[in-house]
Amino acid sequence: MEKHLINIEGLSKRYPAQSGSADLTVFEDLNFGINKGEFVCIIGHSGCGKSTILNIIAGLDDASDGIVIMNGKEVVGPSLERGVVFQNYSLLPWLSTLKNITFAVQARWRNWTKDQVVEHSLKFLKLVGLEGVENRKPSQLSGGMRQRVSIARAFATQPQLLLLDEPFGALDALTRGVIQEELLKIWSETKQTVFMITHDVDEAILLSDRILLMTNGPHARIAESVKISIDRPRDRNTIIHDSAYYPIRNHLVEFLVSRSRELSGGESSKPLDTQESGAPLEVDPGAKNTEELEAEKNNVAVLVK
């Protein structure tokens, strides 16, 4: 088994019982790992505890059971090694755009000079396509620009793991598409490890190496780990023509529509099929069968002729 950057083992979250009802178990017994350099998305319906998982990995929330291990050490409390991009941007509104970034860079490298900090910050602002707005306050930026600042802030601190909590949830479809591509670009340049929550199936396919599928809560579980076998670099316009795209998409949609409910945990539920390690079953709906591979080869041969 390859060594993961981060391992989640037996993670559960329960809220203590209110009078007259049982404990509320949001999710239980989650096991998965993320490799270095991997882009992993997690999809599931509202209320399955996705954000809670992300907050626990970030160290902002405590698990009821189980542990998060990063680089062989248990995660206790937040750290600069795990950068977070929040859905609502969480920029500090009294600071300018540039100050919002230098704030983070300074926290990361305390002994850097002011010039170093500013130079580094500007580099990352440029990377997300924001130039000339350094001195504007977040309230003077559009939603898309604010989220870019937030992404720049997270990438600028160069954490080992980047956690994105539905970063595009509040954006319109056009802006969303543009920033997705920017995120892909930065990710391929920086080789960051990313763990991201999303509701958007197409977004998940475009961005990730693997998608974790969560069943409905309460008693949510991770049912499958879906491999996205589509070559990179990917492009928003051409990815839908990839032969693996629709098999993967149909698999995800089918899961969200029906299986996410059927597979939901609880007292009456069946145990899930898992790997030996307890990690979710790996599936690869986009894998090409031999016939298709043959056909492709022939096509190439025809073209060459």
Add this chain to the structure above:
Amino acid sequence: MLKSLNVRSYVLSFVILVALLGLWELLNQPPETTEALTEYEILMGGADQEARVPPPSAVLKLAAEELGNPFYDAGPNDKGIGIQLGYSIYRVLAGYLLAALIAIPIGFVIGMSPLMNKALNPFIQVLRPISPLAWMPLALFIIKDSEASAIFVIFICSIWPMLVNTAFGVANVRNDWINVARTHELGRVRTAFTVILPAAAPTILTGMRISIGIAWLVIVAAEMLVGGTGIGYYVWNEWNNLDLSSVIFSIMMIGIVGMILDMVLSRATRLVEYNE
């Protein structure tokens, strides 16, 4: 449109002012005397014997005189309006700044620590509704100095709005911003200064603005009690002199200084305000 709105509002204000002053002037004319006054009546002030509020013309005449030479000092009972206001402002600022020095740090602690909040809340709730002047006898007895007692009364009345607002502002800083500080591994002190203080600053400044207003209200009453100097003493002293023109003039000055103090704090609030 905006400009014309401003112009129209100025014109309307001016019309209202003239109408009010005119009404006041007309209603307070000395009664016409039909017969010649007797020698006795002239000695006793004649027609002025009948009590009446001095008309605005008399007040404005006095105001021009007083403001023409605001800082003269002709003994304990005859000082210029500038000196009297100066004493009051000094007392207000001394008590107010002392209160800020104590209220803001304690408010921070209360806002950040639910334990301290619960532990200190009963004290605040009991002490806050006490009229600041009720402390005066105790202050005079313990401090044995009327000047310092007046400052203490200002201190005790301006501490509460600042304390309560600071605690409220600090406790209600958005959790997201605290999380930003946490994920960037900022310590408690750094978080307090770089995130919580700027986030709560508008609320704190609002508390400071309420406090300065209350302090200016209270100083007049406090100075009427302790006497000696200050605008409150001046008002009461002129009442004892039956110089109503001076009383009205000083009432106006109290209003104007209060407005200036409020404006300063309102400007300061604008400096720390932010849009989300």
